[in-house]
Amino acid sequence: MATYDGIFNALGLNDWCATENAGGPMTMAELLAQANNGGGDATAEVAAPATPLLETPFPSLDVLHKSCGSVPRTRDMTSAVEEAFLNVKDGMKVVLDPLTQPLSWLLDWSLAGFQATPWFIMIPLLMLLTYYASRSWSVLALVTGSFLFMAFIDHYNYAIQTLSIIFVCTIFCVALGVPIGIAMSKSNTMQRITIPILDMLQTLPTFVYLIPLIFLFSVTESKLYGIAIILYAIVPVIRLTDLGIRLVDKDVIEAADAFGMNSWQKLTGVQIPLALPNIMAGINQTIMMSLAMVVIASLVSAPGLGVLVLRGINNLELGVGLVSGFCIVLLAVLLDRSTKAALGRINTSEK
Amino acid sequence: MSDKPNIKVSIRGLYKIFGAKPKEALTHVKDGLGKPELLDQHGHVLGLQDINVDMQEGEITVIMGLSGSGKSTLIRHLNRLIEPTDGEIVVDGEDVLAYGEKKLHALRQNTMSMVFQKFALFPHRTVLQNAGMARRVRGEDAVSADKEGQKWLKRVGLEGYEDKYPNQLSGGMQQRVGIARALASDSEIMLMDEAFSALDPLIRTDMQDLLLELQRELHKTIVFITHDLDEALKLADHLVILKDGAIVQQGEPQEILLNPNDPYIMDFISDINRARVLRVRSVMDATTTAGVDISGDVEADANLESVIAMSEGDTTKHYRVMKDGEQIGLLHMQDLVRALVPVIAPEHDDRAA
Numbered sequence: 001m002a003t004y005d006g007i008f009n010a011l012g013l014n015d016w017c018a019t020e021n022a023g024g025p026m027t028m029a030e031l032l033a034q035a036n037n038g039g040g041d042a043t044a045e046v047a048a049p050a051t052p053l054l055e056t057p058f059p060s061l062d063v064l065h066k067s068c069g070s071v072p073r074t075r076d077m078t079s080a081v082e083e084a085f086l087n088v089k090d091g092m093k094v095v096l097d098p099l100t101q102p103l104s105w106l107l108d109w110s111l112a113g114f115q116a117t118p119w120f121i122m123i124p125l126l127m128l129l130t131y132y133a134s135r136s137w138s139v140l141a142l143v144t145g146s147f148l149f150m151a152f153i154d155h156y157n158y159a160i161q162t163l164s165i166i167f168v169c170t171i172f173c174v175a176l177g178v179p180i181g182i183a184m185s186k187s188n189t190m191q192r193i194t195i196p197i198l199d200m201l202q203t204l205p206t207f208v209y210l211i212p213l214i215f216l217f218s219v220t221e222s223k224l225y226g227i228a229i230i231l232y233a234i235v236p237v238i239r240l241t242d243l244g245i246r247l248v249d250k251d252v253i254e255a256a257d258a259f260g261m262n263s264w265q266k267l268t269g270v271q272i273p274l275a276l277p278n279i280m281a282g283i284n285q286t287i288m289m290s291l292a293m294v295v296i297a298s299l300v301s302a303p304g305l306g307v308l309v310l311r312g313i314n315n316l317e318l319g320v321g322l323v324s325g326f327c328i329v330l331l332a333v334l335l336d337r338s339t340k341a342a343l344g345r346i347n348t349s350e351k
Numbered sequence: 352m353s354d355k356p357n358i359k360v361s362i363r364g365l366y367k368i369f370g371a372k373p374k375e376a377l378t379h380v381k382d383g384l385g386k387p388e389l390l391d392q393h394g395h396v397l398g399l400q401d402i403n404v405d406m407q408e409g410e411i412t413v414i415m416g417l418s419g420s421g422k423s424t425l426i427r428h429l430n431r432l433i434e435p436t437d438g439e440i441v442v443d444g445e446d447v448l449a450y451g452e453k454k455l456h457a458l459r460q461n462t463m464s465m466v467f468q469k470f471a472l473f474p475h476r477t478v479l480q481n482a483g484m485a486r487r488v489r490g491e492d493a494v495s496a497d498k499e500g501q502k503w504l505k506r507v508g509l510e511g512y513e514d515k516y517p518n519q520l521s522g523g524m525q526q527r528v529g530i531a532r533a534l535a536s537d538s539e540i541m542l543m544d545e546a547f548s549a550l551d552p553l554i555r556t557d558m559q560d561l562l563l564e565l566q567r568e569l570h571k572t573i574v575f576i577t578h579d580l581d582e583a584l585k586l587a588d589h590l591v592i593l594k595d596g597a598i599v600q601q602g603e604p605q606e607i608l609l610n611p612n613d614p615y616i617m618d619f620i621s622d623i624n625r626a627r628v629l630r631v632r633s634v635m636d637a638t639t640t641a642g643v644d645i646s647g648d649v650e651a652d653a654n655l656e657s658v659i660a661m662s663e664g665d666t667t668k669h670y671r672v673m674k675d676g677e678q679i680g681l682l683h684m685q686d687l688v689r690a691l692v693p694v695i696a697p698e699h700d701d702r703a704a
Contacts, residue, residue, distance in 0.1 A: 252471050258432060259459060260459030260488055
């Protein structure tokens with residue numbers, strides 16, 4: 001009947017094929033074929049015309065299945081993947097749930113804290129923080145202006161929610177990413193293992209890793225989007241910590257060795273301070289990427305400006321989407337400028 | 352101290368082979384395989400080969416060689432920045448190679464300090480913090496570290512620069528900080544790895560004078576690496592000449608100059624100004640009998656150039672050689688002129704062998 005019948009015949013696998021001929025649900029194509037011909041038996045009896053050589057199909061799972069029922073179809077394979085994931089899910093949940101619980105708490109507390117603070121305290125606080133970090137009047141003016149503008153157009157609350165999420169996620173990224181980066185810089189094996197994982201995290205489409213997360217955690221828990229953001233945004237801080245420490249002048253490290261520094265003294269007294277500009281650049285990138293992700297994370301119930309963007313898309317409310325998009329850009333620019341100004345300050349004070 | 356020098360550092364039978372299986376390569380080297388053959392047949396680089404040097408306490412031992420001769424590798428063995436393949440390094444009677452990590456750190460913190468060719472100061476620390484670095488590493492409090500750092504910065508002529516960062520200083524000044532950093536650790540042994548090679552000639556001379564002046568006062572055991580023969584002759588109490596990872600000749604510099612035992616060294620010393628480097632004591636006739644026809648007194652440590660000037664080129668004169676007000680020998684101008692004849696290397700085919 002099908003193209004590859006001959007091969008299974010030649011291999012003497014007919015018996016094996018016959019044993020489990022009727023397994024699995026029907027594909028849509030089969031269903032259609034059945035409907036058109038008015039019965040599956042009829043099609044089976046009709047001798048298939050010889051396939052022209054040029055139209056020989058690739059021996060994929062679906063094609064082979066036609067010749068031999070024991071070969072699984074592609075949809076069987078994907079459902080097997082799903083089943084396998086669902087099987088390990090409960091085990092993973094037992095381990096991961098308590099482990100990630102602090103993230104949920106912190107996200108919720110921070111969200112509550114940021115929102116409970118009245119605007120007339122929050123905005124001056126942000127101004128102070130900006131000035132302390134950047135020591136730059138122009139950056140301060142940018143931050144003040146942006147927040148006053150967002151407050152004026154009633155986007156202040158959304159912006160502060162987004163800021164709160166970024167704040168918590170960046171802390172987690174730095175707290176996890178810097179030690180991982182240090183470990184990578186110390187061991188080539190560690191680096192070889194970690195780099196493919198980082199590459200994967202960076203290239204995997206963001207929606208794709210939302211899928212298993214949705215199965216693992218309940219959508220009502222804030223750690224769901226917290227984990228998604230952290231996984232996506234942690235990459236640059238790890239990479240740049242590793243790079244920064246590896247780039248520290250070999251001569252200086254040799255001097256540290258020659259004067260009998262132990263590895264802890266070397267790390268805290270020489271390597272981290274000298275890698276700091278690179279680490280800060282990594283943190284800047286991490287903040288930018290978590291801002292990008294926080295918008296997508298609104299799909300899985302992250303509050304903030306992303307919710308407005310989503311509303312703009314869902315309801316085709318052009319104005320809402322554009323204005324909230326603009327607010328995200330504002331937030332990105334001011335976060336970028338203030339961290340860059342802080343980075344610049346470190347660079348000049350240590351050169 | 353100067354009467355009976357002790358052996359402070361002793362290197363015995365040191366080998367270093369770079370490559371994947373150095374131990375295996377070592378047996379080939381001990382069976383007489385040379386550096387090029389080892390590289391061709393086994394893919395290993397012979398870094399150092401059977402090095403034996405005794406370094407006297409309170410003396411400057413200069414290790415000289417061209418680049419690639421293994422001198423920087425050798426000095427890094429003393430504080431084990433590089434691990435040897437075979438051999439012994441004995442400091443104050445103890446084998447350093449047997450040290451565990453703790454003792455090794457203690458050795459580097461207390462007994463040996465190092466000055467680097469590229470200064471290797473900490474760019475994120477001030478000059479003062481750099482100078483007191485060794486003491487901070489040891490765990491001393493900031494006040495005493497700063498005090499000591501301040502003292503040595505003043506001694507090397509950098510008073511007033513304490514709060515600058517290294518990048519704000521010139522190369523010569525940065526190396527002064529490097530020297531202050533090594534001195535402030537109060538260690539008995541100072542390792543100087545081409546310490547002055549990155550400086551321009553005038554500043555280099557200044558720094559050499561500074562080092563000699565400090566040494567007259569401090570009597571450290573200094574191991575100095577250089578590729579510059581003039582510098583080596585100026586500083587060395589004991590000169591070790593390295594070539595391709597092996598010692599060609601070692602001894603008192605004047606001795607090497609007068610009796611080079613290798614064409615390589617003869618080549619090396621052929622274009623230096625012998626009259627300026629050689630001292631009266633090296634060419635005199637050591638005797639306490641009063642000579643006849645004496646034209647005057649010369650100091651034992653005077654160089655020959657000054658004696659030639661004094662004699663106005665007259666080769667028939669004789670001088671009494673004095674040290675600490677007593678006669679220790681006679682200098683015949685004819686001997687002096689003979690000593691100025693350069694030792695010519697034999698034919699080139701000999702050298703290739």
